Amino acid sequence: MAPLMVFWDLFHAVDLIGQGGYGSVYLARNILNGDQLAIKAEVLPEDSESPGGTLAYEATIYTQLRGVTGIPVLRWHGLETLDNGTRIYSIVMQRVGPTLDLLCRLCRGTLSLRTICMLAEQLITRIEHVHDRGIIIRDVKPSNIALGTHEMANTVYLIDFGLARNYIDPATGEHIPCKERRVAIGTDLFSSVNMQQYRDVSRRDDLESLGYTLLFLLHGSLPWEIDQPRPSDCSLPETDAMKQAPEFDDLVALSGQEFTDFFEHVRSLSFTQRPDYHALRMLFRGRMQAEGWPMDWEFDWSSREAAPHGTLVPGEYRLDEGLVGVAWVKTL
Numbered sequence: 001m002a003p004l005m006v007f008w009d010l011f012h013a014v015d016l017i018g019q020g021g022y023g024s025v026y027l028a029r030n031i032l033n034g035d036q037l038a039i040k041a042e043v044l045p046e047d048s049e050s051p052g053g054t055l056a057y058e059a060t061i062y063t064q065l066r067g068v069t070g071i072p073v074l075r076w077h078g079l080e081t082l083d084n085g086t087r088i089y090s091i092v093m094q095r096v097g098p099t100l101d102l103l104c105r106l107c108r109g110t111l112s113l114r115t116i117c118m119l120a121e122q123l124i125t126r127i128e129h130v131h132d133r134g135i136i137i138r139d140v141k142p143s144n145i146a147l148g149t150h151e152m153a154n155t156v157y158l159i160d161f162g163l164a165r166n167y168i169d170p171a172t173g174e175h176i177p178c179k180e181r182r183v184a185i186g187t188d189l190f191s192s193v194n195m196q197q198y199r200d201v202s203r204r205d206d207l208e209s210l211g212y213t214l215l216f217l218l219h220g221s222l223p224w225e226i227d228q229p230r231p232s233d234c235s236l237p238e239t240d241a242m243k244q245a246p247e248f249d250d251l252v253a254l255s256g257q258e259f260t261d262f263f264e265h266v267r268s269l270s271f272t273q274r275p276d277y278h279a280l281r282m283l284f285r286g287r288m289q290a291e292g293w294p295m296d297w298e299f300d301w302s303s304r305e306a307a308p309h310g311t312l313v314p315g316e317y318r319l320d321e322g323l324v325g326v327a328w329v330k331t332l
C-alpha cells in the first residue's frame, strides 16, 4: 500500500486494521526507524465547520492521558488538506494488539473466571487512572479494550476516547453538575442504566459498563442482547429494564459473589462520589486467592493449555509474543 498522504511520507500505511463510526485505523510503519504505529484517520465532511472533527477532540483526550500505563501513546495528530480540498484529520499513536472481543471469539466465545479476574484487576486500575486525570470514558466495552504488543503483551489497554469527557471543571476544579441529556450515547449492550435513561453519567457509569463487559466475556452474551442490529443512536427502553430485572440478579449471582458485590457498590454511588477502586479490585483478587490461582497474567489466549475449551486457532499455529504481542504464527 502506498503512502496515503503527503505528511504520511514518514508513516507508510501497511494495512487497514480497524474501522469504526469515526474513521479508519491503519497499521503504519515509520520509514525512519521501522516502528509500527496505528493511524486513525477521518475525512471531514465538506460542510463541516469544525477545525478537526471528532478526532481532534479525541487527540486532546489522549494528550491529557499522556503517561498513563495502558493508554496508547500519542505520537502526532493534525489536519492535512489535499490539493482537491479534502480535509483529513489523523491521530498517530502506539499500535496495540487484538481487542478483547476478538480474543474472546478465538477462545470459543467465553473466557474463564480466572482470566476475567485478572482482566478486572487491570481494568479497574486503568479506569481509576483515567478518572484521576479528570476524564470519564463513557464507552467501556470489549471492542475498546486491547492487549499490548511485544513486552507489553500482558498489559491491557483502553482505546477509543471519542466519547470521553472531562468531569472536573478546569476553572473550578470541582465535579461538573448533573444535567439531563437529550441524546443517547455509548453502546446499549454495555451502557449503564443511567446512560440509557438519559441521566448524566459519571465515574460510576464507566464501572457499571465494565461490569457488563466482564459478564459478557464470562458468559459469551448478555440477556438483553438481540439478534437484529439497530442504529447506535437508538436506545431501547426494554434494555435498561432488563438490566434491573430479577433475571439480571440471577445472572450476577450465578457469576459469583464478587459480581454481586461489584454491582451493589457501583449502582449505590451518587453522581459525584468517588468509587472505591481498591475495594473493587480486592473482590476479584480475593476470588483468585480463594481458588489458589496465581496472578501470573497467563490469560486463556496465552497458550493452548491455558484455554479451558481450547481455542479456534488451528493446531499447527503457535503463540508468538515477539512478533506482534499476542499472535499466532504457523509452525513448519
Ligand SMILES: Nc1ncnc2c1ncn2[C@@H]1O[C@H](COP(=O)(O)OP(=O)(O)OP(=O)(O)O)[C@@H](O)[C@H]1O
Residues within 6 Å of the ligand: 017, 018, 019, 020, 021, 022, 023, 025, 038, 040, 072, 093, 094, 095, 096, 097, 099, 143, 144, 159, 160, 161, 162
Ligand atoms: N492504537 C491502535 N492499535 C491497533 N488497533 C487499533 C488502535 N486503535 C484502534 N484500533 C482498531 O481499530 C478499531 C476501531 O477503532 P476505534 O474504536 O478507536 O474507532 P471508532 O471509529 O471510534 O469505533 P466505534 O465507532 O466502533 O466506537 C478498534 O476496534 C481496533 O481494532
